[in-house]
Amino acid sequence: MTRIKVNGTTLGIESFGDERAPLVLLAGGTTMLSWPDGLCERLAAGGRRVVRYDLRDSGESETVDPQAPAYTLRSLAADAAALVDALGGGPAHLAGIGVGGMVAQVAVLDHPGAFSALTLVGTRPVAPGPVDADLPEHDPATMRRLFARPVPDWADRAAVAGFAAAGAEVLGNDPAAARATAARIWDRTPGTAAPVHLANQIGLVFSRLDCTPRWRGRLPEVAVPALVVHGARDPFFPVGNGEALAREIPGARLLVLPEASTALPAAAVGEVAGAMLSLS
Numbered sequence: 527m528t529r530i531k532v533n534g535t536t537l538g539i540e541s542f543g544d545e546r547a548p549l550v551l552l553a554g555g556t557t558m559l560s561w562p563d564g565l566c567e568r569l570a571a572g573g574r575r576v577v578r579y580d581l582r583d584s585g586e587s588e589t590v591d592p593q594a595p596a597y598t599l600r601s602l603a604a605d606a607a608a609l610v611d612a613l614g615g616g617p618a619h620l621a622g623i624g625v626g627g628m629v630a631q632v633a634v635l636d637h638p639g640a641f642s643a644l645t646l647v648g649t650r651p652v653a654p655g656p657v658d659a660d661l662p663e664h665d666p667a668t669m670r671r672l673f674a675r676p677v678p679d680w681a682d683r684a685a686v687a688g689f690a691a692a693g694a695e696v697l698g699n700d701p702a703a704a705r706a707t708a709a710r711i712w713d714r715t716p717g718t719a720a721p722v723h724l725a726n727q728i729g730l731v732f733s734r735l736d737c738t739p740r741w742r743g744r745l746p747e748v749a750v751p752a753l754v755v756h757g758a759r760d761p762f763f764p765v766g767n768g769e770a771l772a773r774e775i776p777g778a779r780l781l782v783l784p785e786a787s788t789a790l791p792a793a794a795v796g797e798v799a800g801a802m803l804s805l806s
Contacts, residue, residue: 542570575615644753654733745771
């Protein structure tokens with residue numbers, strides 16, 4: 527684990543594998559721990575240099591004010607391209623999960639020379655907020671249950687981990703895995719301020735981020751091999767969002783994980799790694 531200054535900010539990164547191998551860059555959603563250790567290790571064992579990183583205002587990356595971010599989605603996309611340049615070994619295979627998938631789409635469109643392949647996991651082709659009429663919205667019943675829960679005391683590590691585990695149960699993810707990941711995220715979160723924990727634990731900074739202009743209409747411009755991975759049981763970004771991405775990105779492969787929701791389950795790591803390795 528280390529930090530690197532790019533594009534006017536400092537990003538936290540963690541590397542796996544041979545530094546001389548082709549680069550796979552994993553954009554957090556919002557923290558790097560959205561990407562399971564096992565997937566990083568499988569990709570590295572497949573002959574790749576894997577670097578996962580925290581987006582701004584999360585994890586080991588520079589945290590300023592998650593309630594009023596002074597950057598945009600385009601800034602985050604530029605961060606990814608600048609990180610490839612700083613790490614060397616580009617062009618890179620870029621992968622984004624959740625809101626990190628939005629960053630990855632824009633990065634490949636705005637900085638095509640920096641990237642050789644694209645993987646999108648559990649994301650959609652529009653920004654947070656109202657969706658296009660042809661895209662499925664968040665499942666209302668699940669969202670009511672998810673957001674009706676009282677927030678924990680952010681200074682209490684065990685309470686935060688328990689909150690994450692209960693949320694995972696609502697979403698259909700593995701509660702034990704979510705508890706462990708939330709505790710690791712808590713350990714990497716500077717201070718106990720609620721906005722900072724919200725940015726780290728649930729990515730709430732994205733609700734305040736300027737994501738204009740729209741990019742969905744540009745998806746046919748993606749000119750690199752692409753993989754779209756989506757959980758069949760995802761109630762947050764239902765699978766129709768992944769299907770739309772795969773239709774609109776030329777030649778994209780769609781991999782639907784029948785037992786997955788919003789997180790990548792341990793049982794699917796081998797299949798996802800294999801699909802990613804086949805791109806480049």
